[in-house]
């Protein structure tokens with residue numbers, strides 16, 4: 293796979309794309325929701341053609357061969373020897389966040405949620421009549437982010453039952469170190485918390501000095517008290533195909549998770565195309581993923597330099613993901629998302645993630661589009677003075 297692959301202009305207009313249809317017939321570059329503007333690996337496209345040509349699309353089961361490759365992959369990439377029966381397939385991960393909260397906390401009890409975070413983490417407790425114990429990510433003086441451990445210790449209460457971790461973190465791009473994960477495990481053990489660890493961005497590590505460590509591998513306690521959420525959808529750009537999984541080693545917790553989802557979240561019997569795509573991606577998509585990472589690293593580097601040269605905007609280095617979390621400190625701007633949208637760049641607003649002083653920019657796009665977005669943002673800010 294060459295650089296040209298990820299720099300090819302692919303017209304997504306008129307394809308019912310959530311990302312592109314938002315600005316249909318408007319000159320606004322969509323840089324918001326988390327899907328990328330690239331074609332999936334050719335092997336995935338071929339596997340889908342192959343499945344389509346069979347012509348019969350009845351109910352399905354998760355293919356044995358797919359489960360085996362997931363088991364092998366987690367062992368090879370993340371040193372995590374899982375068993376096949378720990379897997380539970382889902383049409384997406386947002387529902388899994390909600391199922392996890394409802395499985396582990398009763399009505400009125402608390403879920404601890406570090407913030408800012410991908411907004412379905414923040415809505416999950418309330419949607420299930422559970423309460424949210426908000427914790428904070430603080431920006432340090434050296435421009436990184438760390439969890440406010442003191443606040444966590446001081447505010448934990450006996451009704452808190454689950455810790456909702458997002459690692460790699462969306463939106464600040466942090467990849468937790470082993471030290472941080474061990475500290476979290478100690479804390480959770482002391483307070484008897486289950487961790488729901490959303491690791492959907494784990495294959496997208498940009499920083500060469502960081503590596504992804506699944507929380508469940510930290511200790512026996514972590515393994516037996518965790519629900520890990522993963523999926524090929526971010527890595528291989530398959531979000532519209534609906535194929536994700538939870539890894540739940542503890543049989544009792546797995547049983548409760550399955551009971552909570554039963555009859556509400558579809559059984560994985562309608563995921564024919566998701567399964568076909570996932571298997572092809574995991575089996576044959578590694579060279580594509582490596583090339584993707586190069587493209588994203590280059591976009592990230594370019595964006596860091598450009599954004600930090602725009603007065604009032606700051607971006608700290610992201611260790612992972614293709615989503616940049618940008619602070620906007622310009623007194624003239626009341627709503628940064630609206631401001632940049634009016635100047636032709638469609639970003640995600642920071643408020644739903646928990647911080648209105650930020651916007652989130654998706655750099656999973658061609659360099660040409662990223663350069664044009666930066667140009668528009670610069671021009672917009674320069675007009676303020």
Ligand SMILES: Cc1ncc(COP(=O)(O)O)c(C=O)c1O
Nearest residue numbers: 326384385386410462490492536
């Ligand atoms: C951390 C995280 N979890 C879950 C999702 C959504 O997953 P799904 O589309 O499988 O529901 C996203 C999408 O951006 C995400 O960033």
